[in-house]
Amino acid sequence: MRIAMVLALLSTSLLLSLPSTPASAEPEPPRIIPQPVSQHFPGGPGVSLGEDSVIVVRRPQAAAVRDVAGLLAGVLRPSTGFALPVRHHPYGAAGWIELDARGPAELGQEGYRLRTEGGKRVLLQAHTAEGLFRGVQTLRQLLPAKVEAATRQDGPWTIPAADITDRPRFGYRGFMLDVGRRFVPPADVKRFIDQAARYKMNVFHWHLTEDQGWRIPIEGMPELTTVGGSTQSGWKPGTGGPWFYTPQEYRDIVAYAAQRYVTVVPEIDGPGHTAAALASVPGLNCNDTARPPYYGFDVRVSILCLTDERHRANVRDFVGKVFKETAALNPGPYLHIGGDEVPSVTREQYAGYIKDAADAAVANGKRVIGWHQIADGPLPPGSLLQYWGDASDRPTIGTANESANVRQIRAGLAQDAQVLVSPADRAYLDMKYDAQTPYGLQWAGLVSVQKAYSWDPVTALARPDGSQGLVTEEQVAGVEAALWTDRAYRGSSRLPTSLDQFPAPAVYMDYMSFPRLPALAEIAWSPAAAKDWEGFRARLGAHGPRWEAQGIGFFRSAEIDWR
Numbered sequence: 358m359r360i361a362m363v364l365a366l367l368s369t370s371l372l373l374s375l376p377s378t379p380a381s382a383e384p385e386p387p388r389i390i391p392q393p394v395s396q397h398f399p400g401g402p403g404v405s406l407g408e409d410s411v412i413v414v415r416r417p418q419a420a421a422v423r424d425v426a427g428l429l430a431g432v433l434r435p436s437t438g439f440a441l442p443v444r445h446h447p448y449g450a451a452g453w454i455e456l457d458a459r460g461p462a463e464l465g466q467e468g469y470r471l472r473t474e475g476g477k478r479v480l481l482q483a484h485t486a487e488g489l490f491r492g493v494q495t496l497r498q499l500l501p502a503k504v505e506a507a508t509r510q511d512g513p514w515t516i517p518a519a520d521i522t523d524r525p526r527f528g529y530r531g532f533m534l535d536v537g538r539r540f541v542p543p544a545d546v547k548r549f550i551d552q553a554a555r556y557k558m559n560v561f562h563w564h565l566t567e568d569q570g571w572r573i574p575i576e577g578m579p580e581l582t583t584v585g586g587s588t589q590s591g592w593k594p595g596t597g598g599p600w601f602y603t604p605q606e607y608r609d610i611v612a613y614a615a616q617r618y619v620t621v622v623p624e625i626d627g628p629g630h631t632a633a634a635l636a637s638v639p640g641l642n643c644n645d646t647a648r649p650p651y652y653g654f655d656v657r658v659s660i661l662c663l664t665d666e667r668h669r670a671n672v673r674d675f676v677g678k679v680f681k682e683t684a685a686l687n688p689g690p691y692l693h694i695g696g697d698e699v700p701s702v703t704r705e706q707y708a709g710y711i712k713d714a715a716d717a718a719v720a721n722g723k724r725v726i727g728w729h730q731i732a733d734g735p736l737p738p739g740s741l742l743q744y745w746g747d748a749s750d751r752p753t754i755g756t757a758n759e760s761a762n763v764r765q766i767r768a769g770l771a772q773d774a775q776v777l778v779s780p781a782d783r784a785y786l787d788m789k790y791d792a793q794t795p796y797g798l799q800w801a802g803l804v805s806v807q808k809a810y811s812w813d814p815v816t817a818l819a820r821p822d823g824s825q826g827l828v829t830e831e832q833v834a835g836v837e838a839a840l841w842t843d844r845a846y847r848g849s850s851r852l853p854t855s856l857d858q859f860p861a862p863a864v865y866m867d868y869m870s871f872p873r874l875p876a877l878a879e880i881a882w883s884p885a886a887a888k889d890w891e892g893f894r895a896r897l898g899a900h901g902p903r904w905e906a907q908g909i910g911f912f913r914s915a916e917i918d919w920r
Contacts, residue, residue, distance in 0.1 A: 386517075387499050388899035390875045391557055391882035392892075393523040402476035404452045406433070406514040411450045412443045415457040421486035422458045424616065429454070429493050433500075436906075438509040447478070454479045454496070456489050467491050467559075468524030479516050487618045491557050495521060502902035527814070529741075529777060529835025530881035531560035531622070532874065534866075535787075537567025537633070538590040539842035540600030541862045547613050549866055552909065554617040556878035561614055562622045562693060562837060568632035568651045568659050572601045573623065575682045578638065585633035588652040590843065591853050607686050615688070622726060623683050626695030627676065628702065628710045632659040640671040654843060654852060656698050663706040673713045680714070684721035692718040697728035697745070708734040715740070726777065729762060732769035741834050742769040744818065747782040747801055754818070755825040766818065766827055775834040778814040784877055786869045787841040790912055795847045796865055806897070806914045810876035811890055836881035838874055840866065864910055871904055871911035872897055894918070 386398045412426045426443045433441055447453040460470060460482035469483040469492030481496060483489045499517060503510040532553040534541060541549075550561055565573045571585030586599035602610070611621050627634075631641070632651035639647045643662040651658060661675075662668035684692060694714040699707060711734025715725045725731075725740040732742055746762035753760045759767075766776060781788070781801035788804040789797045802808075814833050819826035845865040846858040853859070879893065894917055901919040904911050913919055 387519070388896035389495055389498050389521075390893070390896055390900060391879035392884075392887045392896075393495065393521050394884055394887075395520075395522040397520045399518050399520070401518045403515045403517040403519075404454075404473050404476060404479050406437060406439060406441075406452055406454075406512075406516070408439055409450050410439055410441060411447055411453045412441055413447050413453050413455040414443055414445060415455060416459060419458055419486060422456055422489060425486050425489045425493060426456050428490070428616070429456075429496070432497060433504065433514075435508060436504045436506045436510045437512065437514050439514075452477055452479075455481065456493075457482045458484070458486055458489055460484045460488070464488055465524055466528075467557075468522075469495075470520075470522045471495060472520040473516060473518050476518075490618050491525075492523070494555050494557055495523065497555070498903075502899075503906050505903050505906040507908075525557065525882045526884055527833065527835035527881050529560055529837075530558045530878065531562050531777065531779075531835060531837030532558050533562035533564055533779075533837055533839040533841075535564040535567070535839075535841045535843075536570075536572050537564055537626075537630075537842075538569045539845045539859075539862060539865075540570060540572060540586075540589055540598070541842075541866070543602065543606045543610055545863045545866065546610050548863065549870075550610075550614050550617060550619055552870065552907075553874060553878070554619055556875050557882050558838075558874075558878050559618060560620050560622055560691075560835075560837070562624060562839075564624045564626070564693075564841075566624070566626050566633060566695075567630050568656075569653075570600060571633040571637065573607065573625075573683060573686070574601060574604055575679055577678070580637040581634065583637075584647075584650060585637040588633070588650045590654055591652060591846065591859065592856065593652045594650055596856065604686070611687060611689075620689040620691070621687055622689060622691040622693050623687050624693035624695055624726075625676075625679055625683060626697075627714060628661040628663060628672070628707070629657065629659060629697070629699035630695060631661050634675075635659055635661070638675060640668070641675060643668060657700040660700055660702055661710070663702060663710055669709065669713075672710065673717075676714055677717045677720075680717040680723075681721055684718075684723055690722075690724050691726050691741070692721070692723035693726040693743075694718060694731065695727060696731035696734075699730075704733065711735065729765050729769065729776075732765040732772065732774065736769065736772045736774055738773040740769070740772070740774040741777045742766060742774050743777045743779055743837065745779050745781050745785075745839070747780055748821075751817075751819065751821050754820045754827055763818075763827060770828070770832060775832055776818070776828050777834050777837055778817055779837045779839050780812070780817050783809055783812045783817070784836065784838050785841065786838055786873055787843060787845075789849075790873075790914060794912075796845060796849050797869060798844050798849065804873070806872050806876060806916050807890055807894075809873040810880065810888075810893055812880070813885055813888070814880065815885075836877060838870075838877040840870060867910040868912050871909055872900070872914060872917065875900065 582601040586601035
């Protein structure tokens with residue numbers, strides 16, 4: 358009896374001395390990029406997807422809504438292994454996702470509301486199919502990272518209890534790809550469009566012509582692609598190519614982008630950056646002789662002949678034909694006419710070219726976009742100036758010695774233009790992250806992830822002390838990230854000595870775009886008041902596994918705690 362009592366006391370004593378088991382910690386909220394306008398995660402049961410789950414479309418007569426549902430199913434099926442049929446009702450489903458384009462008009466063109474209900478339904482509402490597509494990108498981020506994999510993964514597949522309302526700050530959220538200096542195959546262009554669309558970017562600026570290459574076919578001028586497309590930076594004629602998109606490939610990419618609510622903006626640069634055209638069309642040269650194709654790395658090496666009326670007429674005719682063909686391949690509202698880095702040209706010659714180019718764009722039903730230097734010429738109302746200056750412009754605002762960039766923005770605003778903000782020291786993805794980055798340049802400085810994130814499109818064109826701004830929120834059309842391919846090779850601080858230094862285009866694109874592209878996407882989409890580096894840094898770290906699942910070879914910046 359005594360032995361039993363002693364054992365009981367010892368047992369109780371041991372139990373009391375053991376550390377108490379902590380209560381289960383509350384799960385962390387999903388790490389959403391871009392940051393929504395409003396998000397609430399109340400806890401409680403989420404919605405689990407299973408073998409009997411379906412995607413419900415509440416406006417079945419709208420083909421566009423069904424297309425969004427199909428795209429969502431296409432993402433979820435490979436990783437979950439679930440059939441996820443698209444239906445008009447949820448009968449028999451234990452958990453389902455419902456897409457409803459009958460949301461209130463207050464959500465606008467791209468806004469959406471996403472909420473879970475009763476542990477069974479995820480309701481995604483918008484006023485348009487485009488709004489549903491933007492909401493789908495948030496929905497993907499509510500699921501585990503492995504949902505992005507192309508092969509079947511183990512579950513569970515639970516969407517947490519959530520109530521999110523969202524809409525964009527700016528309507529133009531662009532990403533640019535330079536295929537003139539380094540040709541990018543169609544499959545990789547589509548992949549880049551997908552990557553940007555996942556972060557709610559909606560304009561693909563396609564830099565199609567350069568000194569080093571002409572990539573778009575023009576009927577009646579085959580030399581533009583057979584000769585002008587025979588080179589890349591570092592790749593002379595005979596080392597491959599020609600590199601260009603066939604009409605069918607071009608249309609296919611435009612259609613692919615449209616399915617993802619991404620507008621394609623083609624750029625036909627001029628009157629500089631035109632060596633490929635000068636190598637292809639003799640009459641664009643002042644001596645009426647085609648120049649040798651250019652495959653070097655310098656800028657300001659070319660200009661269309663604008664010195665006499667005969668050659669100006671040649672250029673005008675060339676631009677008219679090229680813009681007409683380009684406009685026909687692009688249903689979107691914009692055409693980018695370039696206009697930067699023009700050597701040895703008079704103000705009159707430059708202004709004359711800009712007028713001719715702008716007139717040709719407008720004649721083909723397009724709204725003019727150009728680098729901000731085009732404000733030195735006459736512009737049609739509603740043009741967009743793409744500002745690519747840097748922080749050195751800001752202290753000159755409002756002084757007697759304003760920089761040329763500031764004066765040009767003022768001249769454009771006086772012509773009823775808006776500004777598309779792409780500061781080179783923040784938004785140029787070809788700038789090195791740090792001194793050890795194997796690719797890219799640093800003429801605009803090193804652009805770390807924090808630097809790419811920590812700025813604002815309105816104050817980027819204001820004095821550092823905030824005392825005077827150049828643009829209002831309404832005058833800013835949006836933001837654009839620009840990926841140039843000037844030095845898309847390893848050891849880019851020096852000129853290459855071997856073609857072996859050039860990785861596949863997708864390797865360069867992934868490394869330089871991620872993680873900075875999502876940073877710029879948040880600047881373009883989220884409210885200014887929501888911006889917080891520490892919060893963004895924490896959210897960004899959780900996206901590393903998503904990129905791994907998607908096969909994105911991103912730069913593992915030491916600034917981020919990769920999970």
